[in-house]
Amino acid sequence: MVETVFTEEDRKNLKTLAEELPMIRLLLEELAETLEVLEDEELTESIKASERDIREGRLIGFDELLKELGIDEQEV
Numbered sequence: 001m002v003e004t005v006f007t008e009e010d011r012k013n014l015k016t017l018a019e020e021l022p023m024i025r026l027l028l029e030e031l032a033e034t035l036e037v038l039e040d041e042e043l044t045e046s047i048k049a050s051e052r053d054i055r056e057g058r059l060i061g062f063d064e065l066l067k068e069l070g071i072d073e074q075e076v
Helices: 008-039 041-055 062-069
Strands: none
Touching: 008 041
């Protein structure tokens, strides 16, 4: 049987890796989601159209939206 020997530096590096692993996993999930969005041409076009609407001022505030829908602000 092979015995593994870790140095203090090895232990330190393993501890650092274990601490950073959740963040790495989250970043990989976010990257996968971003790639999914970029592959969806319809969604990408919708996002671009929304960005144009924002740049050109074609948006309304939340209060104005509620008024337009006839919803009292206290109901929300």
